[in-house]
Amino acid sequence: MAHSTQPIRPIHFILGGSAFALLLLLTLGTVIALWWHAETSVALTPSDWSIIQFTIVQALASASISILIAIPTARALSRRNFRGRQFILTIMGAPFILPSIVAILGILAVWGRSGYVSDLMANFGVGPINIYGFGGVVLAHVFFNIPLATRIFLQGWSAIPIEHFRLSAQLGINTAGITRHLERPMLHAAVPGAFLLIFLLCVSSFTVALALGGGPKATTIELAIYQALRFDFNLAKASQLAMIQFALCVILGGLTILLSKPIHFSQGLDRKVERWDAHEIQYRIFDVFILTIVCLFLFLPLYSVFIRGIIPLFTLPSTVWVAALNSITVALLSAIISVAMALTMSALIIRMAHKYQTTSQAMEIVSFLTLAASPFVIGTGLFVITFPFISPFTIALPVTALVNAAMSLPFSLRMILPAMIRAESHNGRLADSLGMQTWTRFYIAIWPRLRRPVGFSAGLAAALSMGDLGVITLFAPPDVATLPLIMYHMMSSYQLEAAAGVALLLVSLSLALFWIFDKGGRLEHNLR
Amino acid sequence: MNKLTILAAGLTLALAIPAHAQDLPKLTVYTYDSFVSDWGPGPSIEKAFEATCECDLDLVGAGDGAALLTRLQLEGTRTEADIALGLDTNLIARANATGLFTNYANRPERLDVPITWTDDTFLPYDWGYFAFVYDNTKISNVPNSFEALIAMPDDFKIVIQDPRSSTPGLGLLLWVKEAYGDRAPEIWAGLAPKILTVTAGWSEAYGMFTDGEADMVLSYTTSPAYHIIAEGDETKSAAKFDEGHYMQIEVAAKLASTDQPKLADQFLEFMTSNEFQSIIPTTNWMYPAVIPTNGLPKGFEKLITPSKSLIISADKAQMVRDEALAEWLTALSQ
Numbered sequence: 001m002a003h004s005t006q007p008i009r010p011i012h013f014i015l016g017g018s019a020f021a022l023l024l025l026l027t028l029g030t031v032i033a034l035w036w037h038a039e040t041s042v043a044l045t046p047s048d049w050s051i052i053q054f055t056i057v058q059a060l061a062s063a064s065i066s067i068l069i070a071i072p073t074a075r076a077l078s079r080r081n082f083r084g085r086q087f088i089l090t091i092m093g094a095p096f097i098l099p100s101i102v103a104i105l106g107i108l109a110v111w112g113r114s115g116y117v118s119d120l121m122a123n124f125g126v127g128p129i130n131i132y133g134f135g136g137v138v139l140a141h142v143f144f145n146i147p148l149a150t151r152i153f154l155q156g157w158s159a160i161p162i163e164h165f166r167l168s169a170q171l172g173i174n175t176a177g178i179t180r181h182l183e184r185p186m187l188h189a190a191v192p193g194a195f196l197l198i199f200l201l202c203v204s205s206f207t208v209a210l211a212l213g214g215g216p217k218a219t220t221i222e223l224a225i226y227q228a229l230r231f232d233f234n235l236a237k238a239s240q241l242a243m244i245q246f247a248l249c250v251i252l253g254g255l256t257i258l259l260s261k262p263i264h265f266s267q268g269l270d271r272k273v274e275r276w277d278a279h280e281i282q283y284r285i286f287d288v289f290i291l292t293i294v295c296l297f298l299f300l301p302l303y304s305v306f307i308r309g310i311i312p313l314f315t316l317p318s319t320v321w322v323a324a325l326n327s328i329t330v331a332l333l334s335a336i337i338s339v340a341m342a343l344t345m346s347a348l349i350i351r352m353a354h355k356y357q358t359t360s361q362a363m364e365i366v367s368f369l370t371l372a373a374s375p376f377v378i379g380t381g382l383f384v385i386t387f388p389f390i391s392p393f394t395i396a397l398p399v400t401a402l403v404n405a406a407m408s409l410p411f412s413l414r415m416i417l418p419a420m421i422r423a424e425s426h427n428g429r430l431a432d433s434l435g436m437q438t439w440t441r442f443y444i445a446i447w448p449r450l451r452r453p454v455g456f457s458a459g460l461a462a463a464l465s466m467g468d469l470g471v472i473t474l475f476a477p478p479d480v481a482t483l484p485l486i487m488y489h490m491m492s493s494y495q496l497e498a499a500a501g502v503a504l505l506l507v508s509l510s511l512a513l514f515w516i517f518d519k520g521g522r523l524e525h526n527l528r
Numbered sequence: 529m530n531k532l533t534i535l536a537a538g539l540t541l542a543l544a545i546p547a548h549a550q551d552l553p554k555l556t557v558y559t560y561d562s563f564v565s566d567w568g569p570g571p572s573i574e575k576a577f578e579a580t581c582e583c584d585l586d587l588v589g590a591g592d593g594a595a596l597l598t599r600l601q602l603e604g605t606r607t608e609a610d611i612a613l614g615l616d617t618n619l620i621a622r623a624n625a626t627g628l629f630t631n632y633a634n635r636p637e638r639l640d641v642p643i644t645w646t647d648d649t650f651l652p653y654d655w656g657y658f659a660f661v662y663d664n665t666k667i668s669n670v671p672n673s674f675e676a677l678i679a680m681p682d683d684f685k686i687v688i689q690d691p692r693s694s695t696p697g698l699g700l701l702l703w704v705k706e707a708y709g710d711r712a713p714e715i716w717a718g719l720a721p722k723i724l725t726v727t728a729g730w731s732e733a734y735g736m737f738t739d740g741e742a743d744m745v746l747s748y749t750t751s752p753a754y755h756i757i758a759e760g761d762e763t764k765s766a767a768k769f770d771e772g773h774y775m776q777i778e779v780a781a782k783l784a785s786t787d788q789p790k791l792a793d794q795f796l797e798f799m800t801s802n803e804f805q806s807i808i809p810t811t812n813w814m815y816p817a818v819i820p821t822n823g824l825p826k827g828f829e830k831l832i833t834p835s836k837s838l839i840i841s842a843d844k845a846q847m848v849r850d851e852a853l854a855e856w857l858t859a860l861s862q
Contacts, residue, residue, distance in 0.1 A: 037602075101731060101732055101735065104732055104735075104736075105735050105739060108736060109739065112736075112741045113740075113742075114741055132725045210690060210726060214723075214725045214726070215720075215726050216860050216861055223692065227692040227693060229598060231693070233597070233601050387606070473591055473595075474590075474591075476589075486565075488731065489565035491734075492562040492729075494567075494754045494813070495567055
């Protein structure tokens with residue numbers, strides 16, 4: 001792993017350690033709290049097993065397809081420079097942060113029985129397509145996750161120093177050669193992690209899987225947890241199912257670490273990439289083709305969200321703007337917490353890796369647990385833990401920010417940890433030999449290489465937090481609402497148009513936050 | 529004014545705990561989200577009750593009816609809630625088993641609920657019938673029973689909600705069971721090809737219907753009233769089924785642990801008063817438990833009236849539910 005020879009200072013233990021403790025409290029802690037609170041124990045029924053099976057199979061399929069599409073997409077984006085590239089990259093963040101109900105209606109506007117595709121087909125006399133079923137579930141999950149996988153791989157491509165491509169060009173190595181010597185090793189390192197992230201996201205899908213799955217066959221573990229908590233008040237069963245999700249996470253996390261081969265490219269000068277090899281016409285055609293298809297696939301549902309929401313957006317009641325302010329506050333807080341946790345945890349993991357490799361790997365897996373955690377279990381568990389001591393209402397917004405931060409931590413860590421490892425291995429020893437210490441060392445040697453991933457992570461955390469209904473439902477006092485909450489309230493009171501306006505506002509604000517942070521991370525670092 | 533000041537002012541507004549008069553006694557009512565939202569009955573009810581009660585009424589949204597009960601079970605006797613408003617007859621047995629609730633003080637003189645009300649703990653405040661809602665400009669051949677629905681052409685599709693996560697979904701489950709008894713599995717098997725999909729909540733399903741994705745959606749006979757009265761849109765109707773329609777009766781009860789028992793009883797009395805009841809039809813879009821002195825709002829006369837009201841008594845609902853759910857899962861998982 002890292003080549004850091006940095007000593008572990010108490011500060012690393014305290015900061016990194018508390019971040020881990022917090023994570024464990026939110027994930028395993030909440031499950032244990034529910035288990036404790038439960039009076040009975042239960043055995044899993046055969047129908048539970050078929051639910052578990054469906055959950056795993058759809059998640060495997062969704063993750064595989066997302067990755068297979070994301071690889072050529074990221075390659076096209078990495079080796080082409082065109083007007084609108086940055087715009088595409090920004091808008092690509094949107095599917096990922098759409099609240100599930102908005103995403104369902106957006107996807108159906110394209111793929112539904114009265115959607116764009118069916119309308120187009122009707123011109124040729126072909127009947128409406130029916131996407132409901134396994135295919136619908138996978139389609140929706142691929143829609144959510146292509147952007148995420150693409151961003152992860154794009155980061156991988158940009159980690160290959162431009163000097164490698166220059167040398168390849170000088171040596172006359174063709175595209176196939178570059179694939180073999182540079183791209184494949186990079187992907188070998190990046191794919192397992194991306195796969196795990198997407199797999200876990202799909203495991204915890206609930207409303208989307210059910211609505212597009214066409215019936216109770218498409219029941220995921222998450223729905224069973226919701227049913228156990230809300231319908232049966234069976235805390236034992238909820239915590240048991242939550243443990244199964246964690247077990248899945250740990251097993252897959254272990255496999256990921258075994259399968260992924262970390263690579264270390266030597267250091268480059270961070271100059272702009274020019275891919276001489278990819279000028280050939282067949283590569284151009286392929287790249288244009290894949291980008292067009294992926295953009296249509298991702299942007300058409302977003303277009304429908306835009307069209308639906310643009311007129312109601314201008315007549316939204318004032319309460320919506322107060323809720324927007326709440327949402328932004330929570331999003332900013334959660335971005336700060338998420339990045340702070342990722343930085344302190346990365347620092348600790350890197351320093352531990354030197355001496356205690358297994359512990360450090362276990363810590364990496366733990367950081368994924370929040371993805372496998374059920375928001376219902378986290379919310380209910382936290383409620384059970386805090387209720388005896390403090391009124392849930394007084395801590396609604398901080399708790400929401402904290403839980404949202406923990407939810408985005410797997411992404412932040414996935415971005416920040418490898419960047420920190422690279423920075424340590426490239427600049428760390430030089431900094432040490434120059435006698436730099438603590439903050440100076442971090443600020444001059446490490447930080448410049450972290451700016452991009454930190455910006456991206458903060459943006460993602462903020463955007464995810466904006467769109468998440470999260471635990472606010474359990475903790476919110478009557479007069480404090482966030483945008484997703486107010487949107488759901490509107491929908492359940494027949495205010496579908498207004499809700500569409502809120503959805504558009506929500507997506508726009510999320511994207512704006514994401515863009516600002518991401519842009520901030522890419523500003524030139526001022527070297528004095 | 530600089531932007532920072534505006535932001536700071538907004539944040540203060542957003543985060544500040546509202547300055548309630550501290551000396552007034554506080555009555556906390558847990559209810560479902562759509563009751564407290566700006567478009568629900570909550571705001572008007574709060575104003576009306578506070579005008580007479582010399583108290584501070586705190587309406588707290590806690591998800592939907594079933595989630596509300598879960599919340600109370602988690603909080604136990606330490607709950608701040610004095611009243612739970614928004615359970616329905618299907619939840620009464622589970623609610624009774626918790627032992628958290630106590631009897632109300634005064635029975636209202638009159639209740640206009642289609643069945644005789646005998647429960648001493650839970651008091652109805654509104655009710656409605658489940659029904660399939662359709663667009664009357666698109667569909668002329670409207671099915672008038674489950675069997676007629678089964679016989680509709682292949683491309684006729686409905687959206688329903690999952691009984692495991694949604695109140696109307698559970699209502700439909702019990703509707704079919706009550707109407708058909710042992711034939712319920714057969715009816716579900718027949719309906720299966722007509723069911724486009726099953727959603728977790730009412731909102732997804734209703735949104736899919738209004739987007740034209742499905743021909744009919746499971747909702748309430750009173751849903752068209754919203755479109756008629758609030759939007760002046762008469763294109764939505766509910767299909768009248770010959771088997772009769774299953775009812776949902778929404779109830780409230782006093783928590784045994786309340787520190788404001790008198791105020792709680794006062795609220796329950798207010799709940800069946802003319803003032804409360806006249807707010808219900810056009811905010812909660814359900815039938816009031818007591819018809820207001822001015823009658824139902826204009827527009828309600830256009831709604832269908834089921835020939836038969838179906839309901840399973842509270843004590844049997846739990847048992848029937850488990851059996852019916854197993855049948856439903858089997859029929860739809862083929």
